[in-house]
Amino acid sequence: MSGCPAETELERYYSGEMSEEESVGLEAHLKTCHSCVEKDAVYRHEQSLIDELRRLSPAEIADLNTPLPDGKSFPWEKQAALKESVVAGSGGDGFSIDGYEIVGELHRGGQGVVYRALQHHTQRDVAIKVLIDGAYASPSAKRRFEREIELAAQLSHPNIIAVFHSGLSSEGRQYCVMDFLEGVPLDRYVREQKLTLEDILCQFAKICDAVMYAHQRGIIHRDLKPSNILVDEAGDPKILDFGLAKQMLDGAETTLSMTGQVFGTLPYMSPEQAGGRPGEVDTRTDIYALGVILYQLLTGHYPYPVDGQLVDVIRHIAETPPTPPSRRWTVDSGVTKRAARTFRSTGCPIDDEVQTIVLKALAKEKERRYQSAAELARDLRHYLAGEPIEARRSGGLYVLRKAVRRHKLPFAMATALFFLAVGSTLIVSVMYRRQSALNVQVIRERDRAVRAEKKAANERDVAIAARREADDERDNAKRAEARASHRFKQVRELAGSLVFDFHDQIKNLKGATPAREFLVQTMLEYLNSLAAEAADDPSLQKELAMAYLRVGDVQGNPFDANLGDTDGAMKSYHEGLKILESLVELEQDKNSYMRTLAISYDKVGRVQLVMGQSAEALTSFKNCLKLNRAIAKSIPDDPYALRGLAISHDRIGRVHSAMGNMPEALASFKSAHKTLEAYARVSPKSADAKRGLALSYVMLGDIQKKLSRTEEALTSFRSALKINQELIEDLPDHAIIQRDLAVSYERLGDLLAGAPDEDDQTEETIACYKACLKIRESFVHADPNNADAQRGLAVIYNKLGDFQSARDQWDDALDYYQRSLKIVEALSDGDPENVNYRRDVGATYWRLGNIHVAIANDQQPSDRQVERWRKARMWLAKSQTLYAAMQDANVAGPSDLEMLAMVSDGIVKCDDAIEELVLRP
Amino acid sequence: METTRPSLLLRLKSPSDQGAWYEFDHIYRPILARFALARGLGAEQAEEVSQECITAISHYIKSFEYDPNKGKFKAWLRTMVNNRIKNLHRGRREIQAGTQDFRDLQHNDDAPDELFEKLWRQEHLKHCLRLIKSEVEKSTFEAFVAYVLEEKPIEEVCKEHGMTSNQVHAIKSRMIKRLSLRMAELSGEQE
Known part of the structure; x- marks a missing residue:
């Protein structure tokens, strides 16, 4: 071939239309010609793009007709939910408020959108904050929020930008109006203006005054951060969003689940906020945020790492003591001092006193922070005036010393965490030690107080001084005790979450079993010791019960990665059950306890089932049913309650079915079905409910089939199929529903295949099997390495083969069996030890042998018939060899031995037939 | 990507x-x-x-x-x-x-x-x-979808849109190049 190939030639080459001879020449050229190498790469890339395009489903191609978004013709009606995050900005088509003209968008955040607007009658420049719907945790949170806005509207302070009007927009969204201020965020202002330490502290004192003013009127900011503090042209700081922040999040159960909403402001969160304890938020929460802001202004850094995983950041906030600001300070990032004198040779202007102030504001425990913004402002002004600061007078060294002392324990924790990560399990013991260290400290300080008192009595000369000392010591002891009890709570929370979270993380690792066993053991010791103290506290008891149940899971929940200690699991479950039984007796939160108890009965039942204790399992499931019935009765039409109830019925049905009590099983499945119908009725849109219904039809059909009620079974399977067909239309990508659909086709096919032979049924059987086949093929195509998918496909090939074989459609049957054989042989080759795979291969050989026997029997005596018998014999012999090998390896079960006998019989028959045919004259 | x-x-x-x-x-x-x-x-x-x-x-x-x-x-x-x-x-x-x-x-x-x-x-x-x-022109896009995505036979596509097979081939080639470019832009490969 001379010269570079034309594009059409390439196309022929790639589409395989080119003769081999031509191709060889072209390939040689492609390898050597530079410009063609590149062309080749482009071509391959484009070809892969085409392949990808061809994989788009018809539905997706149809979807291309959806118009492109242009901001005007956006399908609002279709995507109502979208409005919340993408509201049309300057135009009026998304949103409008009477009396204001929206002129632009200022900011868009997790809570809502801020617009710039003009108030018609005053021509005043305003900012309107529109909150997104659904941001409230509950209706009560919403009411609280509205009340707080009313209060905030009454704030009038030169350093606060207050809301002056609020209401509901025409779309029913909450909005607040405030003066528009063209200011610069505080941190940027400090950076740009290169403010000195004194300037910053001076500004900061003003901010503290404003915060104090609001606190005195009962308003907590909750979201103080530099971007919420703007500095105006005159250089005055103004705080925004008082009363607006996070109120709506307060009722939320955990912070973690609200990730998106808290992300932006995370670094300024107090430990009580980050730890998800909204009940503990008070004015001192704002003090903490002020501390973080001041720290950041002075050093240019956060007090602890705030990037990385959310959980890590939260742990840093809760645990990591702030690095002393002077150590984080650098010339480039930090503040400078106006005066020539500097504190250290590095030029760092942050001296011990400023450091003390910042660290006191940043104390993890609220009690140890400044108790009011006024106190913080006062210390800042003392410092600026060169007077001693109060934080120092009341034991500044103490604070610092404490900070250092506190340093060691979290450091130990961090170390322990590191070890955890590499497979050790020190954490709980570290926390234990930490707890006992605190206890020891309490005792020691008490002792010291006592001793000091004695000393005072004995030594009259120094009596007064000594008594004062004793008072101090006693105060310290009291404080230490309070701290200890607070710590105890923290330790409890941390221990639980760390042990379980950690366990969840390592449970799938190979070789982690000893570590997990150690965790369980430690956890049990810990729980047992806690149980003694929890007697009077229902919430603590529930926590305990849950922990026991969770430990039970780790020990032996057969549906979780577990340690295989079923006895231990039962024991833990029973501990949990016992506690919960006593809690259900209480009137308060009865439903929640009942639900928890129901869940744990269910768990116990399942473990018992796996242990072969069917009767006990039945009792557990019946207990569960009783509770679920009570729950469903107390909250009628609740989808979750109905779902739970249906599951209980279903479980009982399955146990009965496994025990052979078919009529009872049928009754239970019928109850399950009825409950699921109610569930589907109350959540008509729920795919889950529909799936449940389909599943229950399958269960019903199975039992009806076993009871030979063929007509009823047929109706059940058809109903299941119909539901799944509807579901798949809505959710074409849904793998589980595809799988369900395949199963319902298969079930219906099985039933029809076993029914008396009629032409239309034959057609339907094949149609069902083929529909199932198609889905299973797509599974294999999507995930070629999935052995289950492969086996599922082999099964349906065999079923089709069996059916066709029974109808004397030999060629079809042979073809299906061959396809099945290809799959099962490949599986077995890939995993030769796997007995199930070997069994599959053996059974397929047997099927192939049988069909040749059948064909031979169908033929007239001839040479070809002999040939058939020989083929049959070959397959049966292969099967025999395989089962015999299994027998030799001691892995053959009773059914395998049966097969071996059957196959051997078949071989004898083949030999007889061959002999007769060959010897026939 | x-x-x-x-x-x-x-x-x-x-x-x-x-x-x-x-x-x-x-x-x-x-x-x-x-x-x-x-x-x-x-x-x-x-x-x-x-x-x-x-x-x-x-x-x-x-x-x-x-x-x-x-x-x-x-x-x-x-x-x-x-x-x-x-x-x-x-x-x-x-x-x-x-x-x-x-x-x-x-x-x-x-x-x-x-x-x-x-x-x-x-x-x-x-x-x-x-x-x-x-x-692009409506008919161009439709011919592309029919020929490349839906894999209809070229004769059918030609008949339906009144094009010659050369035209259809050219459309395919042009559109794929354009698509490739767009994808690269979106994924930032060219920036």
């Missing part, structure tokens, strides 16, 4: 660029929603999850300043949606612990990354196709 066109992400930061949000939403909401559905959530929950993610992104894009480049956007999006789905599953575990179908849900978690990858790719493709659709 490791990164997302930086300009789109940057444009999101600009409050005045409304179009960026539409475009963004148009590409990524379907990915999130379809992923959530395929991972076993109901339609309502899937909608909720994708809404939450979009909200979080809008929040993140504007006010998250520490290190916007840390981690690829796709990985971030995937982690975010996965975490939300897990949270929902965890919540459900309480109520339906160990039921057959719930176990199915858990077992279906085999290859979520591949699934995400597939949806990511598909939605980007679809978006680019829509872009191209708006740029």
Whole structure:
């Protein structure tokens, strides 16, 4: 071939239309010609793009007709939910408020959108904050929020930008109006203006005054951060969003689940906020945020790492003591001092006193922070005036010393965490030690107080001084005790979450079993010791019960990665059950306890089932049913309650079915079905409910089939199929529903295949099997390495083969069996030890042998018939060899031995037939 | 397709660029929603999850300043949606612990990354196709869809659109090049 190939030639080459001879020449050229190498790469890339395009489903191609978004013709009606995050900005088509003209968008955040607007009658420049719907945790949170806005509207302070009007927009969204201020965020202002330490502290004192003013009127900011503090042209700081922040999040159960909403402001969160304890938020929460802001202004850094995983950041906030600001300070990032004198040779202007102030504001425990913004402002002004600061007078060294002392324990924790990560399990013991260290400290300080008192009595000369000392010591002891009890709570929370979270993380690792066993053991010791103290506290008891149940899971929940200690699991479950039984007796939160108890009965039942204790399992499931019935009765039409109830019925049905009590099983499945119908009725849109219904039809059909009620079974399977067909239309990508659909086709096919032979049924059987086949093929195509998918496909090939074989459609049957054989042989080759795979291969050989026997029997005596018998014999012999090998390896079960006998019989028959045919004259 | 066109992400930061949000939403909401559905959530929950993610992104894009480049956007999006789905599953575990179908849900978690990858790719493709659709003659696009996507025989396509087979081949080649370019733009390979 001379010269570079034309594009059409390439196309022929790639589409395989080119003769081999031509191709060889072209390939040689492609390898050597530079410009063609590149062309080749482009071509391959484009070809892969085409392949990808061809994989788009018809539905997706149809979807291309959806118009492109242009901001005007956006399908609002279709995507109502979208409005919340993408509201049309300057135009009026998304949103409008009477009396204001929206002129632009200022900011868009997790809570809502801020617009710039003009108030018609005053021509005043305003900012309107529109909150997104659904941001409230509950209706009560919403009411609280509205009340707080009313209060905030009454704030009038030169350093606060207050809301002056609020209401509901025409779309029913909450909005607040405030003066528009063209200011610069505080941190940027400090950076740009290169403010000195004194300037910053001076500004900061003003901010503290404003915060104090609001606190005195009962308003907590909750979201103080530099971007919420703007500095105006005159250089005055103004705080925004008082009363607006996070109120709506307060009722939320955990912070973690609200990730998106808290992300932006995370670094300024107090430990009580980050730890998800909204009940503990008070004015001192704002003090903490002020501390973080001041720290950041002075050093240019956060007090602890705030990037990385959310959980890590939260742990840093809760645990990591702030690095002393002077150590984080650098010339480039930090503040400078106006005066020539500097504190250290590095030029760092942050001296011990400023450091003390910042660290006191940043104390993890609220009690140890400044108790009011006024106190913080006062210390800042003392410092600026060169007077001693109060934080120092009341034991500044103490604070610092404490900070250092506190340093060691979290450091130990961090170390322990590191070890955890590499497979050790020190954490709980570290926390234990930490707890006992605190206890020891309490005792020691008490002792010291006592001793000091004695000393005072004995030594009259120094009596007064000594008594004062004793008072101090006693105060310290009291404080230490309070701290200890607070710590105890923290330790409890941390221990639980760390042990379980950690366990969840390592449970799938190979070789982690000893570590997990150690965790369980430690956890049990810990729980047992806690149980003694929890007697009077229902919430603590529930926590305990849950922990026991969770430990039970780790020990032996057969549906979780577990340690295989079923006895231990039962024991833990029973501990949990016992506690919960006593809690259900209480009137308060009865439903929640009942639900928890129901869940744990269910768990116990399942473990018992796996242990072969069917009767006990039945009792557990019946207990569960009783509770679920009570729950469903107390909250009628609740989808979750109905779902739970249906599951209980279903479980009982399955146990009965496994025990052979078919009529009872049928009754239970019928109850399950009825409950699921109610569930589907109350959540008509729920795919889950529909799936449940389909599943229950399958269960019903199975039992009806076993009871030979063929007509009823047929109706059940058809109903299941119909539901799944509807579901798949809505959710074409849904793998589980595809799988369900395949199963319902298969079930219906099985039933029809076993029914008396009629032409239309034959057609339907094949149609069902083929529909199932198609889905299973797509599974294999999507995930070629999935052995289950492969086996599922082999099964349906065999079923089709069996059916066709029974109808004397030999060629079809042979073809299906061959396809099945290809799959099962490949599986077995890939995993030769796997007995199930070997069994599959053996059974397929047997099927192939049988069909040749059948064909031979169908033929007239001839040479070809002999040939058939020989083929049959070959397959049966292969099967025999395989089962015999299994027998030799001691892995053959009773059914395998049966097969071996059957196959051997078949071989004898083949030999007889061959002999007769060959010897026939 | 490791990164997302930086300009789109940057444009999101600009409050005045409304179009960026539409475009963004148009590409990524379907990915999130379809992923959530395929991972076993109901339609309502899937909608909720994708809404939450979009909200979080809008929040993140504007006010998250520490290190916007840390981690690829796709990985971030995937982690975010996965975490939300897990949270929902965890919540459900309480109520339906160990039921057959719930176990199915858990077992279906085999290859979520591949699934995400597939949806990511598909939605980007679809978006680019829509872009191209708006740029070319209607009949050109239809012939392209019929010949390349639907794999109709060329004679049929020619007859339907009154074109010669050479014209159809040329359309295919031109459109694929254009698509390739668009995809590269969107993924930031050329910036």
